[in-house]
Structure formats: structure tokens, C-alpha cells
Amino acid sequence: MGVSRALLDVAPLRTSADFRRLWIGGLLSGLGGQMALVAVLYQVWESTRSTIWTGAAGLAQALPIIVLGLFAGALVDRVDRRRFYLATKAGQAVCAVLLTVQAFTGGSAPLVLALVAAQSLFVAGGGPASRTFLSRLLPAEQLGAGLALNRIAFQAAMLVGPALGGMVIGWAGAGGCFLIHTVTFGVALWTAIRLPPMPAASAPGRTGVLAGLRFLGANRPVRGALLTDLAATVLAMPISLFPAVNAERFGDDPRTLGLFLTAIAVGGVLASALSGTFTRSPRPGAMMVAGSLTWGVALALFGLVASPWAGLALLAVAGAADTVAVVARSTVVQRNTPDAFLGRAAAAEQIVGQAGPDVGNMRGGLVAAGSSATIALVSGGLLCVAAVAAIAARTPELRRPDIR
Known part of the structure; x- marks a missing residue:
């Protein structure tokens, strides 16, 4: 390329x-x-x-x-x-x-x-x-x-x-x-x-919430995409653990704590700048799975490293992987959703994107309170990898080219 x-x-x-x-x-x-x-x-x-x-x-x-x-x-x-x-x-x-x-x-x-x-x-x-x-x-x-x-x-x-x-x-x-x-x-x-008119395309009787839920449950690629995102965020979201990790292993330096968040953002921006490497892929589902797996592995390794520079590098990798996964997930949802259901599918995406990280941060905090931040990070990353791999195995449509 x-x-x-x-x-x-x-x-x-x-x-x-x-x-x-x-x-x-x-x-x-x-x-x-x-x-x-x-x-x-x-x-x-x-x-x-x-x-x-x-x-x-x-x-x-x-x-x-x-x-x-x-x-x-x-x-x-x-x-x-x-x-x-x-x-x-x-x-x-x-x-x-x-x-x-x-x-x-x-x-x-x-x-x-x-x-x-x-x-x-x-x-x-x-x-x-x-x-x-x-x-x-x-x-x-x-x-x-x-x-x-x-x-x-x-x-x-x-x-x-x-x-x-x-x-x-x-x-x-x-x-x-x-x-x-x-x-x-x-x-x-x-x-x-200045936008052109965009009239609804829904057929009668298919515009309700229940019809939308039935569609989300029956459409395997869309369901797999949303479940993959939930697995990545609910099981491995690290933000709530950063203060404890910083205190446990990096001397509780506030400058390091600030760099944790910056590293994730920098990784995401770099991935976006090089997004031609994955937005042109004929397999957005496979790109989403790869990004989610990389996210989990990077965060599990971040829970183990002792060097702050290695930790920042791993967080940058996680941020880049998150961008790949998010863009590919939205591509899967858009390509596999008829226009008549696109509003409800987009709403489900927005809810997953809002609730998943909040629940994930809560999960991490609860696990760390009963053990340590290291255990919470490593276990969350490994659980993310296992869950994403299971979803991908049960949803072969995500691995096929040009899924629509």
C-alpha cells in the first residue's frame, strides 16, 4: 500500500x-x-x-x-x-x-x-x-x-x-x-x-422500538459489532484505574497521570491520520475484531510493565486500536442496516458508546477495590480478548469481505 x-x-x-x-x-x-x-x-x-x-x-x-x-x-x-x-x-x-x-x-x-x-x-x-x-x-x-x-x-x-x-x-x-x-x-x-431533505424510509408497522430491538437481535453482523464494543469497554475500560496504577507503580506523580490520558488520545489521532490503512479494507468486521483484540492485549500488558515509558507506549497502542475498532464498528453497522432501521441502529450505537465505558470504569474500580489495580487491568484485558474472540467465532459474518 x-x-x-x-x-x-x-x-x-x-x-x-x-x-x-x-x-x-x-x-x-x-x-x-x-x-x-x-x-x-x-x-x-x-x-x-x-x-x-x-x-x-x-x-x-x-x-x-x-x-x-x-x-x-x-x-x-x-x-x-x-x-x-x-x-x-x-x-x-x-x-x-x-x-x-x-x-x-x-x-x-x-x-x-x-x-x-x-x-x-x-x-x-x-x-x-x-x-x-x-x-x-x-x-x-x-x-x-x-x-x-x-x-x-x-x-x-x-x-x-x-x-x-x-x-x-x-x-x-x-x-x-x-x-x-x-x-x-x-x-x-x-x-x-443547508442539508438536503432526508425523508424517512420506514415501512408501516416497522418504526417502533420493539421492531428495532428485533432487528438488532436478528441481524448478526450488527449484533456482533455492538457486542464486540460492549466487551471491549465493559471488560477492559482503564480510565478509573489510572490514579491507582500511578500510585502503585509510578510514584503517584501527577504529571504521569496526565500523560496516561494524553497517550491514549495521541494513539487515536495517529490511527486516524493513517486511517487509509483500514477504512479501505474490504473486511471492516475483521478490522474491528483485530482492533478490539489489540485493545485488550495492550491494556493487559500495561497492567504488568514497570517502566512509565513502556506504559505510555502501550496506552498509545490501545488508543490507536480503539480508533480502528470504533470506525470499523460504525462501518459494519452502516453497511448492514437498511435505511428504515438506521436511526434505531445509530441510537443503539450511541447508547453502547455512552454506557459501555461508564460501566467498564465502574467494573474496574470494583475489582481493584477487592484486589489491586494491576489485577483489575490484567484480568479485564484478558477477559476482553476472550470475549471478543468468542463473539468473532460465533459471528462468521464479521470475518467475510464486503459484509452488507
Whole structure:
């Protein structure tokens, strides 16, 4: 494979003006969202000085997506997806305006969390709607490249957004972050308005949540993709273990702790930059399985190494493997889901992506509390490898080329 074919494929940005505008809007709103997240944590902490309240901020963001995601996905499959997406973006923008106003007028922690939860209600619908757009805006051969471009936009926002948020808070307070957050939603709204109509394709009697669940249970490639992601995150998510690992083996140096998270992000960005190596593969299911297995092996080895540099290298490998697995999983879901069910499949993907890491971090913390962080990491990585291998063995469709 030539160097150019190994690099991130930007053909979707060149060939589709609608995708290009949508990508720019997503990048900017993602950046504003990360800045707003820092502002939420800062304002809640400053007003309460309680880790319970800062933890509740994450819960306020996650619960609406987990509880209402499938219902929102069913609605996405019934209506014009562009109009629905516009409505959800408008709702998020209103919440962003209210967050800005309360920050400049001294709002309370309960009010902040209420607005975060309200905004997350709109995310529960807007997320699945936006995931259905690629198959309408891009030809099938560019689908993987479009997903990789979305992934690198997400990673860029994760890397840059928190740092920018901290700088803006130091200059203009939390209200400054929320104001930028509002402006970025305005850009996202403009990009969505320019999209073509996207009417629903569902047949009568097939638009409900139960019909969606039956589809997810019966479609073996999609089911295998979602189960693989759950196995990787629920069994091997390492984030909650980083402080304990740092204390046990690396001298409890806060600089090392910060580098753990950075290493995963750097690995993910590098994988996205070289995503041509896997987005052009005719076997996205096999790429997903390979990425998930590598994730588990890298984290198990991270639980054993004594050198901080070796540990950081393994976390970078894990981050790269995660990006491969996530992009390939979305490709499998998109290629194997009829348009009539795409909203519900996208909602299931969003729920898995939201709930899996949270449950995995809880699992790791509970195991470490009864043993050690090392045992939690190594056992989680090995269980991930075993579970992913079992899912792949029972789902031969994932190993076949050009699964659709």
C-alpha cells in the first residue's frame, strides 16, 4: 500500500459540499461542547466544592441518552431526519444560551445540571439522526473515510477543547466558555439548514422500538459489532484505574497521570491520520475484531510493565486500536442496516458508546477495590480478548469481505 493510500482519506471533504459543511459544523460544535464541559465542572465545583456534585454532572449528561436513546432512534426513523436534526440542534442551542445567561448571573449547581440534562435530551435524538446522514451524503466506497473524518474531528475536539476551555475560564469565566459554546451551535445549525431533505424510509408497522430491538437481535453482523464494543469497554475500560496504577507503580506523580490520558488520545489521532490503512479494507468486521483484540492485549500488558515509558507506549497502542475498532464498528453497522432501521441502529450505537465505558470504569474500580489495580487491568484485558474472540467465532459474518 502506498503512503498516500495509508493516510487519512479526505475524499469525502472534496467531493461532497454537504458533508464538508456538516463536518465543519460538527468539529466546531464538538470543540464548543468540550469547552462547555470544562465550564460545567468548574462552575459546579466552585459553587459546591463537592466531588459528588461534579460526578453528578456526568450522570446528568449520560442518563437521558441511555434511557431515551432507542425511543429517539425510533422517532428518527419516522420523520424527515434533517428536520428532526435541526430541531434537536435548535434545542441544544437554546440550552447553551441559558447556560451562558446563568453563568453570568450566578446560577446554582442544580440549575447547571438541569440545563445539562435538558441539553442531553436533545443529544439523545440529534446523535442518532446525524449518524444516518453519511449513507445519504456519501457513496458506499467513501463511507469508511467519512466515519474516520468524523472520528478525527471528535479527537481533535477532545484534545484541544479542554485546554481552550481552561484558558477562556481564566480570562472570561465560565460564561465565556458557554458563550463560545452557543456560537458554535449557531454554526452547526447553519450547516444543517443547508442539508438536503432526508425523508424517512420506514415501512408501516416497522418504526417502533420493539421492531428495532428485533432487528438488532436478528441481524448478526450488527449484533456482533455492538457486542464486540460492549466487551471491549465493559471488560477492559482503564480510565478509573489510572490514579491507582500511578500510585502503585509510578510514584503517584501527577504529571504521569496526565500523560496516561494524553497517550491514549495521541494513539487515536495517529490511527486516524493513517486511517487509509483500514477504512479501505474490504473486511471492516475483521478490522474491528483485530482492533478490539489489540485493545485488550495492550491494556493487559500495561497492567504488568514497570517502566512509565513502556506504559505510555502501550496506552498509545490501545488508543490507536480503539480508533480502528470504533470506525470499523460504525462501518459494519452502516453497511448492514437498511435505511428504515438506521436511526434505531445509530441510537443503539450511541447508547453502547455512552454506557459501555461508564460501566467498564465502574467494573474496574470494583475489582481493584477487592484486589489491586494491576489485577483489575490484567484480568479485564484478558477477559476482553476472550470475549471478543468468542463473539468473532460465533459471528462468521464479521470475518467475510464486503459484509452488507
